[in-house]
Amino acid sequence: LLAAAIDRCGSPVCVGLDPVLDKLPAVVRAGHSEPVEAIRAFSLGVIRAVAGQVPAIKFQSACYERYGAPGLSVLEHGIAVARELGLVAILDAKRGDIGISAEHYAAAAFGRMHADWLTVSPYLGPDTLEPYLAERYATAGKGIFVLVRTSNPGSDLFQTLPMADGRSVAHMMADAVDAAGSRSIGVSGLSTVGAVVGATKPDDAARLRARMPNAIFLVPGYGAQGGTAADIVALVRAGSGSVGTRGVLVTASRSVIYAFSEQQGGQLEKIGAADGWMVAVADSASTLASEIAMICR
């Protein structure tokens, strides 16, 4: 389903929705006395602005959980609207637990929230991935992105440490992802077990792709964090067909959702176009989609 959505849009790009109150456009903040309602208005605005421009949107769960139960309602609302508008909805919640608790997280993300993909943290062991891979989720096209090699600087203090067998921690995790995903490879050749692999670790890119030939990589770190076109190319699957089967989904958050400037905003409001910030978001998403489409041709 993700591969098909990428093919429809022509570019493997995901917009990351990480709304933080004090960064919202002034016009959005001014319109809502409740912070969580400003978060709702902004989220729905971004979703509408990027629908049709990109195949997928990623919701940062923490930004909604911050507001408790009302925040979770806004998150659920956002996922529903995104899916109605044809976007694949990724819930970036980095969940990880054992047995029945993991089953509950899967039920929360896939059953209740109707997210299409969920990010999962693997520290508890490979068995803790299983509940998300239950047949009823797989047949509904649900998948997980497992944290393997993240883009934050501190990840090097752990994920690159060498194991006794010569692999790094991240390589060991990559092998676990490949093993878990080998049972669930669809007609596209892609598995429902993907991986988070940052675009900021060029030395590791080719090796991680070799270890996970069938995984879709959710790729943060392009642009502002230093990831380049070459870094993306190194993550693309060898010999893949359509752009949807290249196995990368480049995700960008702040550079897209905060693409407006307050100066522009003030000018637009004067001429009665208070939604000018949405135009800036749409333009930015479209520019990024073109850029990544060129890279992944």
Next chain:
Amino acid sequence: LLAAAIDRCGSPVCVGLDPVLDKLPAVVRAGHSEPVEAIRAFSLGVIRAVAGQVPAIKFQSACYERYGAPGLSVLEHGIAVARELGLVAILDAKRGDIGISAEHYAAAAFGRMHADWLTVSPYLGPDTLEPYLAERYATAGKGIFVLVRTSNPGSDLFQTLPMADGRSVAHMMADAVDAAGSRSIGVSGLSTVGAVVGATKPDDAARLRARMPNAIFLVPGYGAQGGTAADIVALVRAGSGSVGTRGVLVTASRSVIYAFSEQQGGQLEKIGAADGWMVAVADSASTLASEIAMICR
């Protein structure tokens, strides 16, 4: 604060609240047409039953998130009631993210929910622990339990793997926990950075304690999962004073919260004591507290 609460109760025991609908007492299910309201009634019943018997209660976030925003409201309600009744509230949510997202998780758990402790998953790197250790949280007595050596069987497929430097993955993480906690050691000699260390890994217990001399261990796995008195003793801090400073908090979930049997329940209902299940929970918590108090004398 946790050490003081343990000293007041005389036993380092925590009841794990992992409510699953189909395991609730029939009388609770029958009284509520909305599943989430049955979860609320059961949660509040357990909290009231164990308050005064044990120092702490651990809420399994997944069991509440399963019900979306209403579930989160129940969780928030439960934490508030638990704290009112003098229980230290641990939110078992195993969160882990970078930068601003981690700040939002900390704000959700400590600022919004008012949990006293939060479980945290460390795969993203040691820098991702920092937002939870901000001064405003430390001064309010908030702390984290970092996943180090968990009690699930599959954890051995990852946490015990040897690193090139001779440490296991869990030992490497233990050293990171010790380093992160070294700045925040209170008058009790204990740090606000604790660790989850299962009671089911006897070979590792003494070594993990040696690597984290100042950490409080949240210890699952006692009893039903196979952990013994000797396994708990091996995790206790050497030369510690009062029971609150011994650095262990043994946690038990199902053996306590599902201590009633439906047979008993039916008999009790006949004589008009529909809350008999709460008596069974209270008895079970009290028995466990006595048992662990003996072990940790």
